[in-house]
Amino acid sequence: MTTPSNDDEQLMHPMLNIGIRAARAAGNVITRSMDRVDTLQIDQKGRNDFVSEVDKAAETEIINVLLKAYPAHSVLGEESGLVGAADAEYQWIVDPLDGTTNFLHGYPYFSVSIALLHKKRIDQAVVYNPVSQELFTASRGDGAWLNSKRLRVSKTNRLEKALLGTGFPYRTGQDLDFYQRTLRHYTEKSGGIRRAGSAALDLAAVAAGRLDGVWLVGLNAWDVAAGALIVREAGGLLNDFSGGDNWMDGGEVLAGTPKVHHEMLQVMKPLIASRNKLAAK
Numbered sequence: 001m002t003t004p005s006n007d008d009e010q011l012m013h014p015m016l017n018i019g020i021r022a023a024r025a026a027g028n029v030i031t032r033s034m035d036r037v038d039t040l041q042i043d044q045k046g047r048n049d050f051v052s053e054v055d056k057a058a059e060t061e062i063i064n065v066l067l068k069a070y071p072a073h074s075v076l077g078e079e080s081g082l083v084g085a086a087d088a089e090y091q092w093i094v095d096p097l098d099g100t101t102n103f104l105h106g107y108p109y110f111s112v113s114i115a116l117l118h119k120k121r122i123d124q125a126v127v128y129n130p131v132s133q134e135l136f137t138a139s140r141g142d143g144a145w146l147n148s149k150r151l152r153v154s155k156t157n158r159l160e161k162a163l164l165g166t167g168f169p170y171r172t173g174q175d176l177d178f179y180q181r182t183l184r185h186y187t188e189k190s191g192g193i194r195r196a197g198s199a200a201l202d203l204a205a206v207a208a209g210r211l212d213g214v215w216l217v218g219l220n221a222w223d224v225a226a227g228a229l230i231v232r233e234a235g236g237l238l239n240d241f242s243g244g245d246n247w248m249d250g251g252e253v254l255a256g257t258p259k260v261h262h263e264m265l266q267v268m269k270p271l272i273a274s275r276n277k278l279a280a281k
């Protein structure tokens with residue numbers, strides 16, 4: 001069953017609809033708490049790694065909406081881990097608040113990220129910015145959307161003209177030296193670099209043509225699952241840093257317009273080769 005939903009006649013998959021409902025519910029939890037951040041209970045998971053009661057309440061809200069509609073599905077949430085059967089045919093992957101550091105500082109750039117995997121393939125995706133109320137969605141094979149507008153990546157075809165997004169290491173155990181080499185090369189070869197603080201929104205920005213490419217490190221599946229489908233359905237390319245498919249659990253993602261993605265991978269190639277060489281020593 002499909003229901004027409006907007007001006008461009010996007011036919012919304014019922015499971016996407018539920019994902020959107022869950023994202024909006026979480027968005028309400030987040031925005032209600034925005035002006036009382038200093039009163040929130042905040043725990044530290046590691047260096048520069050915080051979780052607030054809002055992350056947890058937003059995730060609870062999402063899980064309730066999803067499992068009420070689909071009790072046989074499972075949910076992998078950043079804060080709750082796996083809820084439901086490990087071998088469920090449908091699994092939701094949830095980051096209730098992507099950009100917690102921004103949120104805790106009142107820097108209004110964060111999102112709710114929800115993806116649905118069917119037999120381990122990403123089928124539906126929602127990235128919601130509750131401040132701007134921008135809702136980025138995608139269904140596999142059916143395109144990507146920003147609210148009611150169909151998304152295409154930008155036409156930028158040269159790295160030297162491209163505006164790139166990135167996410168850099170700021171937690172313990174991350175390879176800052178390698179990252180700095182990538183930053184140096186992309187700084188020299190691109191048209192500019194931004195670091196906004198929400199990986200899911202960075203990917204959505206590529207889909208919307210606001211950024212022409214991104215390279216991101218230190219990621220988990222919940223940071224990228226939804227954004228990846230949105231980029232691909234908008235005509236962008238997305239891989240791990242070697243151009244391979246180990247991006248969902250590999251922690252590193254490179255995405256962009258087809259030509260910018262290609263040039264970014266060319267720049268990355270020798271850096272990966274020397275990292276591999278160092279690791280083999």
Ligand code: IPD
Nearest residue numbers: 097098099100167197198199218
């Ligand atoms: C983080 C953000 C950040 C990225 C980190 C993520 P969180 O997610 O997406 O932009 O650089 O790697 O962990 O912790 O705010 O959900």
Ligand code: CA
Nearest residue numbers: 095098099223
């Ligand atoms: Ca995140």
Ligand code: CA
Nearest residue numbers: 078095097098
């Ligand atoms: Ca998070």
